[in-house]
Amino acid sequence: MTTVQAAPRPVALRLRGLSCHFGGVHAVAGVDLEVAGGERRAILGPNGAGKTTLFNLISGEVFPTAGQIEVFGQVITWVPSRKRIRLGLTRTYQTSRLFRMLSVLENIYLAVLGAEGGHMRPVRLRQDREYRTRAREVADRVGLADRLDAAAGSLSHGEQRQLEVALGLAGRPKILMLDEPAAGLSPAERGSLTGLLLSLDPAVTLLVVEHDMDVALRVAESVTVMHEGRIVAEGSPADIRANQRVHDLYLGQPHSPSGEGRVGA
Amino acid sequence: MKRRRFPPPLGVGRVGAVQSWRWLKRLGLAGILLVVLLVPQLFSTFFASTIGVQSLVLGIAAASIIFLNAIVGMVSLAQTALYGIAAYTVAKLAVEQGVDPWMAALVAVLITVVVALMFGAVASRSEGIYFLMITLASAVIAYYFFSQVTTFGSHEGINGVVPPALLGKPFVDPTGMYYAALICSVLIYLLIWYLRRTPFGYALQGVRDEPVRMRALGFNVPLLRTAAFGFGAFMAAIAGVLLVWYNSNISPGAIDLTRTIDLLTIAVIGGLRRLEGAWIGALLFTIVQTYSPKYTDRFETLIGLVFLAVILASPGGLAGILGGVDRWVRRRIGEVGTATVAPGQRQP
Amino acid sequence: MTLRRLRAEIAHRMAGGLALLVLVIAVVWVLARAVGLFGATANISLFLIVTLNGLTLAGLYFIVASGFTLIFGLMRVVNMAHGSLYLLGGYIGLRLVQNHLNYWLALALAALAIGVIGLVMQQVFLRWNQGQDLRQALITIAISVVLADQMIPYFGAAAVAINAPGGLNSSVRFGLGDVRYPTVRLVVLGLAVLIGVSLWYAIQHTRFGMIIRAGVDDRAMTSALGVNVQVVFGVTFFIGALLAGLGGVLGGTMIALAPGQDASFLLSSLVVVIVGGMGSLAGALVGALALGLVDQLSGVYLPAGYTNFSILLTFALLVFVLAMRPTGLFGRR
Numbered sequence: 029m030t031t032v033q034a035a036p037r038p039v040a041l042r043l044r045g046l047s048c049h050f051g052g053v054h055a056v057a058g059v060d061l062e063v064a065g066g067e068r069r070a071i072l073g074p075n076g077a078g079k080t081t082l083f084n085l086i087s088g089e090v091f092p093t094a095g096q097i098e099v100f101g102q103v104i105t106w107v108p109s110r111k112r113i114r115l116g117l118t119r120t121y122q123t124s125r126l127f128r129m130l131s132v133l134e135n136i137y138l139a140v141l142g143a144e145g146g147h148m149r150p151v152r153l154r155q156d157r158e159y160r161t162r163a164r165e166v167a168d169r170v171g172l173a174d175r176l177d178a179a180a181g182s183l184s185h186g187e188q189r190q191l192e193v194a195l196g197l198a199g200r201p202k203i204l205m206l207d208e209p210a211a212g213l214s215p216a217e218r219g220s221l222t223g224l225l226l227s228l229d230p231a232v233t234l235l236v237v238e239h240d241m242d243v244a245l246r247v248a249e250s251v252t253v254m255h256e257g258r259i260v261a262e263g264s265p266a267d268i269r270a271n272q273r274v275h276d277l278y279l280g281q282p283h284s285p286s287g288e289g290r291v292g293a
Numbered sequence: 294m295k296r297r298r299f300p301p302p303l304g305v306g307r308v309g310a311v312q313s314w315r316w317l318k319r320l321g322l323a324g325i326l327l328v329v330l331l332v333p334q335l336f337s338t339f340f341a342s343t344i345g346v347q348s349l350v351l352g353i354a355a356a357s358i359i360f361l362n363a364i365v366g367m368v369s370l371a372q373t374a375l376y377g378i379a380a381y382t383v384a385k386l387a388v389e390q391g392v393d394p395w396m397a398a399l400v401a402v403l404i405t406v407v408v409a410l411m412f413g414a415v416a417s418r419s420e421g422i423y424f425l426m427i428t429l430a431s432a433v434i435a436y437y438f439f440s441q442v443t444t445f446g447s448h449e450g451i452n453g454v455v456p457p458a459l460l461g462k463p464f465v466d467p468t469g470m471y472y473a474a475l476i477c478s479v480l481i482y483l484l485i486w487y488l489r490r491t492p493f494g495y496a497l498q499g500v501r502d503e504p505v506r507m508r509a510l511g512f513n514v515p516l517l518r519t520a521a522f523g524f525g526a527f528m529a530a531i532a533g534v535l536l537v538w539y540n541s542n543i544s545p546g547a548i549d550l551t552r553t554i555d556l557l558t559i560a561v562i563g564g565l566r567r568l569e570g571a572w573i574g575a576l577l578f579t580i581v582q583t584y585s586p587k588y589t590d591r592f593e594t595l596i597g598l599v600f601l602a603v604i605l606a607s608p609g610g611l612a613g614i615l616g617g618v619d620r621w622v623r624r625r626i627g628e629v630g631t632a633t634v635a636p637g638q639r640q641p
Numbered sequence: 642m643t644l645r646r647l648r649a650e651i652a653h654r655m656a657g658g659l660a661l662l663v664l665v666i667a668v669v670w671v672l673a674r675a676v677g678l679f680g681a682t683a684n685i686s687l688f689l690i691v692t693l694n695g696l697t698l699a700g701l702y703f704i705v706a707s708g709f710t711l712i713f714g715l716m717r718v719v720n721m722a723h724g725s726l727y728l729l730g731g732y733i734g735l736r737l738v739q740n741h742l743n744y745w746l747a748l749a750l751a752a753l754a755i756g757v758i759g760l761v762m763q764q765v766f767l768r769w770n771q772g773q774d775l776r777q778a779l780i781t782i783a784i785s786v787v788l789a790d791q792m793i794p795y796f797g798a799a800a801v802a803i804n805a806p807g808g809l810n811s812s813v814r815f816g817l818g819d820v821r822y823p824t825v826r827l828v829v830l831g832l833a834v835l836i837g838v839s840l841w842y843a844i845q846h847t848r849f850g851m852i853i854r855a856g857v858d859d860r861a862m863t864s865a866l867g868v869n870v871q872v873v874f875g876v877t878f879f880i881g882a883l884l885a886g887l888g889g890v891l892g893g894t895m896i897a898l899a900p901g902q903d904a905s906f907l908l909s910s911l912v913v914v915i916v917g918g919m920g921s922l923a924g925a926l927v928g929a930l931a932l933g934l935v936d937q938l939s940g941v942y943l944p945a946g947y948t949n950f951s952i953l954l955t956f957a958l959l960v961f962v963l964a965m966r967p968t969g970l971f972g973r974r
Contacts, residue, residue: 087509113511127502130495138499141492142510148520150493199510368775415960418967422719422774423919426911427963429721433908434956441949550904554786561779591794597786604779605766 037064038100040203040233041086046095048085055081057257059095065202068225068234070248072241072268074277078257079237080122083207087119088112099203113143116202120195120209122237124188128181132172132191135180136163136198143199163198170194171220186217193224203233210243222246241278245269253277310626318619329475333468342467346539348579349474351559352572353481354532357525358560359571360485364494365521366421366501368565371412371428373556374435375526376533377548379405381439383534384451384543394457394538402530409526410519417518420504432553440545450544454537463539474535478572481528485568488524497521551593558600564610573611667935667954671942686820691941692934697826699933700833701892705906706913706925707840708884714920715856715877717774718767720759721781723885724907725788730755730886731893731902732796735803744806752887759882760875767878768871789903800899803890829891836884840922853877912955916962918972927970931958 043061047054056078063069071079084090086097088109097105099115118139127135140159141147167173170190175183180191189209196204209225210218225247228234238244245251245265253261253274261267261274268274333341354376361367382401386392392400416427439445446452456462461469488494496517499507504514537543546552555578563574578596585592607614675688709723720726730751737747766780805825812821844850852873855866864870885906892902912932917924935958939951962970 089505089509109508110511110513113509119509121506125503125506127499127506129502130498134495138495139510141495142507142512145511147492147496147512148516150488150491152491156492195506195510412960415964419963422717422778423915423967425775425778426719427915427959430908430911430915430959431956433904433911434952434959436904437952438950438956441952443949550907551786551789554782557779557782558786591790593790594787597783597790600786601780601783604776604783608776 037066039063039098040065040067040100041235042098043082043086044096044098046082046085046092046097048081048090048092054257056085056092059254059257059259061252061259063203063233063235065100065233066231068247068249069236070244070251070265071235071237071254072239072244072251072274073254075239076256077254079254080207081257082254083119083205083235083237086205087117113199116200117205118143118196118199118201118203119205120192120207122207122211124192126180126183126188126191126195129179131177131179132167132183132194133160133163133176135191136166136194139163139195139198140166143201166194166198169197170224185212186214189213189217189221193221201232203235204228205235205237207237208239209236210238210240218243311623314622314626333471338465338467341471342463343583344576344579346463346467346470346474346535348572348576349471349478350532350535350539350575351556351579352575353474353478353535354529354556355559355563355575356478356481356485356568356571357528357532358556359563359565359568360528361521361525362560363566363568364485364489364501365497365518367518367521368421368425369428369522369525370425370553370557371409371432371435372525372529373548373553374432375405375409375529376536377435377439377543378408379530379533380537380543380547381445381451383537384454385445387455388451388453394455398534401534402527405530405533406523406526410523413519413522413526414515417515417522429553432548433550436545436549436553439548446544448545450542450546452542454541454543456538456541460538470535470539477531477535481531482568493517493520555596558596560610561600562603562610564612566609567612567616570610570612577611667939667942671938674942687941689820690822691937693822693826695934695937696930697830697895697933698937699929700830701888701895702909702913702933703833703925703929704829704836704891705885705888706910706917706929707836707922708881708888709910710914710917710920710922710925711840711853711884712878712881713914715853716767716771716874718763718878719774719778719781720881721778721907722762722785722788723881723910724903724905725785725792726755726759726882726885727889727892727906728792728898728900728903729758729788730889731803731898732792732889733886734890735796735801735893735898738803744804748887748890751890752883755886755889756879756883759885760879762882763875763878768874771874785903785907789900793900796898798900800897801893802897803893805894826895829895832891836887837922837926844922849873849876912959915959915969918966918969921969921971924969924971 039062041061041063043059046056046059046061048056059078059082071082073079081090085092088104088107088111092105095105096103099112099117102115104112104115127138130138137156137159140162144155144159146155164173164176167176170193172187172190172194175187180188183191189211193206193209196206206225210221213221222243225234225236225243234247236244236247245268248265251261251263251265251268252259253268253271255277260277261271263271328335332345336345354372357372357375358369361369379401382404383394383397386397386400387394412431416424416431419427439450440448456470459469460473461467463470489498496507496512499510499512500514500517500521507514507517536547540547559574559578560571561574562570562577563572564570581596581599582592585595589595603610607617609616671688675685705723705727709720712718712720712723733754734747734751737750738744742750762781762784766784767777770776770780812823813827814821842850844853856870856873888906889898892898892906896902909932913925913928915928916931917926917928932955935954936951939954940948943951943954966972
């Protein structure tokens with residue numbers, strides 16, 4: 029599907045010259061990225077391309093060695109991780125990080141609580157009932173309405189990934205970052221995930237990191253491809269599908285050495 | 294595995310068996326609670342005092358360890374040092390300054406919590422085994438502090454601490470002391486039961502399960518851990534106050550490494566993941582400690598071996614064993630498997 | 642942007658800054674008093690003796706703590722029984738010397754015995770539950786309780802010292818300040834240096850050491866590469882325990898042996914490793930020096946009437962390092 033030129037949307041996320049290296053390895057090197065509000069962007073790339081590190085930089089789990097991050101025009105490069113949710117930024121993880129000993133409902137309730145604040149409160153108030161209702165709604169959206177009381181640790185892999193997404197949605201984010209949401213899912217599960225993502229509020233900016241091209245290309249309106257910490261291609265899904273360099277990257281053929289994307293050994 | 298039929302005592306069929314087991318448990322629990330309530334009336338002064346009061350007070354101290362581990366995922370060995378601080382504060386104020394015992398107790402709890410919050414602020418950025426080591430080191434340092442600084446009476450400690458008139462003399466008539474300890478135990482148990490279902494309680498459990506995600510969700514993890522540690526100190530302080538009133542004295546020997554490990558032993562034997570285990574473990578410990586000298590001089594070896602056996606065979610401790618028996622029975626009589634968790638209830 | 646980052650970092654460091662201030666004041670105070678300021682008579686020889694006490698104690702701490710950090714660095718086992726192994730080693734050495742065995746032979750045998758005991762402990766109790774940090778810590782705690790309690794009936798509750806071998810019974814004269822210092826303590830310091838250098842060499846330049854370094858970095862990968870990690874673990878635990886036992890005999894000669902010493906050396910190992918960083922030999926060196934010097938200097942140089950608060954300076958050291966770097970000066974997660 030080709031993108032249609034619409035009225036210019038505000039820039040939700042902007043990365044300028046973002047770099048991050050750990051002990052000599054440039055996980056992310058000089059990344060410039062712009063994502064508009066409400067855009068559905070997929071970030072693709074082979075393993076080790078730096079996609080997850082990019083997410084970690086945006087969500088504040090890791091601080092960059094150079095560059096700048098802006099969310100809705102606000103510079104947040106050094107803002108501590110826990111304050112970023114206030115800006116409407118939520119993320120999910122490649123390997124599910126669920127609260128295993130709590131129930132599905134309690135998991136999502138915690139995510140809502142985190143976004144709404146007031147979590148040092150040692151008393152139950154009316155808000156908590158509202159939060160639980162919200163949690164139920166989110167659980168319903170991701171298809172876990174019948175598993176509310178199940179301990180998160182006892183869910184099947186597919187259900188855990190569903191809960192992962194629910195935790196990302198619970199905070200009513202403005203920017204939702206999904207790290208390999210389709211990892212390990214069966215084709216049917218992948219289908220319902222795609223359906224869920226397509227039905228998201230159009231105002232929400234969606235960033236999906238994927239190793240697997242299928243889900244990503246169906247949901248995305250634009251794609252960024254990374255390799256060895258750098259962006260090597262950007263465009264619509266059709267452009268990317270036709271891109272020979274990307275093709276070579278995924279099939280492992282050495283592409284013509286151009287000095288780009290080569291990081292120190 | 295042989296399938297044996299479990300004959301239901303009342304009623305027929307599966308539903309009858311399930312109901313019967315539930316009633317049996319409720320009756321058993323009611324019976325135990327009744328006995329606990331009437332210990333001073335049912336048992337000798339010696340038993341009520343030495344076993345009864347001590348089990349309750351040590352139970353409160355052990356509960357602080359279990360609370361921190363089960364709810365927040367922090368294993369703290371500093372609890373003995375904290376109840377030492379409370380005990381020494383009470384002793385110093387009451388004996389040397391003549392302060393009213395209740396006032397001394399209040400000040401002691403406050404000081405202990407403040408110290409714990411300050412320490413917690415630094416220690417809360419360490420997780421897991423590191424935290425255990427830091428609290429252990431601090432506990433031993435606290436012991437050396439109290440045994441070296443002369444104003445605390447060095448190795449003698451401070452004697453002559455008199456409990457408030459309301460509680461009476463614990464070795465003459467333990468009734469007052471016993472009910473005070475019982476009330477404190479019950480209140481603390483109920484408080485934690487309530488706290489667990491509050492936003493604060495859920496946040497702590499989140500920190501236990503996934504601290505990294507909690508940060509991303511917007512929670513201040515070090516602050517939560519510090520606050521939890523402060524609450525644990527509150528519990529330990531209460532135990533310390535009761536303990537110094539019970540013993541009428543406090544000395545470094547009450548908070549040395551052996552005692553620190555004894556408290557951990559109680560928590561582990563009772564069950565590190567279930568709050569009830571604190572008092573169960575304390576009861577067992579106190580009984581063995583009181584009656585084993587008839588058979589052997591080496592009480593610590595005995596309790597150490599029990600500790601080892603529990604860790605190797607049944608890490609859930611006695612409470613875990615009881616829970617396991619319950620689950621076994623329920624499976625036998627056909628009740629549905631227990632992978633579900635009711636909101637607000639935690640699976641051990 | 643940079644200001645915000647700076648503020649965030651400063652907020653974390655306030656507790657550490659305070660502790661650092663205390664330590665800096667302490668150092669200045671000590672040096673000043675040694676030289677004769679603040680109302681003290683200049684006493685260089687006292688300063689020298691106390692500093693040497695600190696250094697030799699640091700040597701002993703290093704020997705014991707290096708074993709502790711080796712075991713943790715590779716196997717992530719916090720060996721809470723380390724203090725008990727120290728004391729047991731001392732007592733075994735004591736018995737051997739009392740039975741007229743040559744001191745050095747007794748030293749070697751006691752160290753080996755403890756090494757074997759440690760190995761047995763690891764094989765029986767720790768081999769099958771690797772990765773369960775808490776459980777293993779609890780197991781070693783239980784073992785330490787049993788060991789400590791069993792030593793009392795066999796070795797008594799009174800403090801005893803091991804007699805130093807003939808040649809070491811004297812003291813060495815230093816020209817500076819006309820100081821006489823017990824030779825045995827200097828020998829311990831020398832041994833500590835020797836052991837430190839040997840360990841460093843073994844870890845940096847031998848194949849076995851390389852395996853240890855790789856294992857500390859990434860255990861799963863090392864195993865996948867075909868290295869028999871179980872053998873490596875066993876040997877490492879053996880060496881770690883051996884060092885504890887060795888330290889026990891030396892400590893028994895230098896200081897004394899008594900039922901409280903196991904707690905004392907467990908504490909010192911913990912502090913050295915918390916300060917220096919887990920799994921780091923350099924960290925153990927720095928930590929041992931810090932602890933030994935703070936311990937001895939504060940015992941003498943704190944204002945009169947406050948010398949019994951010296952333990953608080955050790956605590957300040959601990960707090961300072963934790964506030965700065967929760968994983969220790971040379972540590973990594």
